[in-house]
Amino acid sequence: MHKQQLRAGNDVINILTSEDMENMPLESRMQFRVNFYNLNKILQDEKLKELVDDIGTDSWKEVASHFEDRTDVQCLHRWQKVLNPELVKGPWTKEVRRQTFRNK
Numbered sequence: 146m147h148k149q150q151l152r153a154g155n156d157v158i159n160i161l162t163s164e165d166m167e168n169m170p171l172e173s174r175m176q177f178r179v180n181f182y183n184l185n186k187i188l189q190d191e192k193l194k195e196l197v198d199d200i201g202t203d204s205w206k207e208v209a210s211h212f213e214d215r216t217d218v219q220c221l222h223r224w225q226k227v228l229n230p231e232l233v234k235g236p237w238t239k240e241v242r243r244q245t246f247r248n249k
Contacts, residue, residue, distance in 0.1 A: 192211070193228060205221045
C-alpha cells in the first residue's frame with residue numbers, strides 16, 4: 146500500500162497515492178485527513194518559530210512572505226496568542242487576580 150516514505154527527523158511519513166486512498170475504508174480516510182491537517186499545522190508552527198528567530202517580530206509582512214497561505218496579521222496573531230514562549234498559560238494566581246481586580 147505505501148509506495149514511498151518520507152523521513153522527518155526520527156519520524157517516517159508514508160506517502161499514499163490516490164488509489165491507496167480510494168481503497169481505504171471511509172473512517173480511515175477521514176482519520177488520515179485529520180492527521181494530515183494536524184501535521185501541516187505543526188510544520189507551519191515550527192516554520193513560524195524559526196522565522197521569528199531569524200527575522201524577529203518587527204516585520205510580519207516579511208515573515209508572512211515565507212508562507213503561501215498566511216497573511217502578516219495571521220502570523221502575528223498565531224505568534225502572540227499561541228506560540229510565543231513568553232506567554233503564561235493556565236489559571237491566574239491569587240496575587241495576579243488580586244492586583245487585576247484591585248485596580249478596577
